[in-house]
Amino acid sequence: MTSACLLAGLVALGGCGLFKGGESNYPSQEGTGPTNPNPTGERQTIFGEGGIKLFGSGDDAKQTGGIGVNSFLWRASLDTISFMPLASADPFGGVIITDWYQDPKTPGERFKLTVYIMDRRLRADGVKVAVFRQKADAKSGWIDAPTDVSTGPKIENAILVRARQLRINSDEAGDIKK
Template sequence: MRHASRLALALALLGLAAAACGETRSVRNDEYGDDSRRARVQGRLSGASDGLVIFGVDRSRPPGSAGDPGGGPGLGVNAYLWRATLDTLSFMPLASADPFGGVIITDWYSPPAEPGERFRATAYLLGRTLRSDNVRVSVFRQVRDRNGNWVDQPVSPGTAAALEDSILARARELRSQSLAAR
């Protein structure tokens, strides 16, 4: 008896789920009548913009300008810091990048001159403004021991700070280039 009631409940839930998935809605042409959106798209196609859009953010407008307050709706962090972090850490293989949460994680990288040593970095972008306290980098280092195992080792104290400084310098450069292109 119990088995039958569980089976009936499972079938009922499955039926409800299938019915919910089957519901469709057709899109009407008047839903695309937003002239401001059409003008932005036409502006990009006519060359009024650089045409590069990252998750709905037009990089030709600096974050914080009237058309793009704080990096736009699609990017959770400052667009210049995001791009600068990717550029600065580009020598390391990328493991993951979350533009909404502002986290970039690299995979292990071994310098060609030191194959028995490897590094990994995690960058945290903490805000939507181009400020030094919106970038934090953590660097991890491992060295291969005699048995071939990787062992955690301390990183030089200035390594993370040097990467943060490089990211900020690159972000400022990107911002200057963007303003000069206007």
């Protein structure tokens, strides 16, 4: 038992570099840091050459808004389903998930939506909506129920109409500024 512990200790110390004279194999950090910025004077970041754009800037801001998907489709999706509580919204992946919504007019059923924005361009096939429906059951609680196949496309069309409105308003606002 003690020889096993001794062997394990030697292996651990060997991994620390104790038997190599204690020298480190790390790259040199000389000439860097806050008191010695990089010699080229260029800004170096982990996010790449342009950094990270949260709200967009420059020519591509009008199209993408600095997010991973089309900003008009993103905003239109949020506007269209604003009556439902949000569970999750990922502007970089283009996924919006609502929580269950129960219309006061129909207390025996509830709906949940998942909106997928699939393009950086404003296109008719750039948005997809999945609709989930449940009905109340006295014995089982909420059980899954089929939805009308036209519900998803109707919501997609409403999102596209709103996105076009936002795009037109954006273009008009740009003309006024010029």
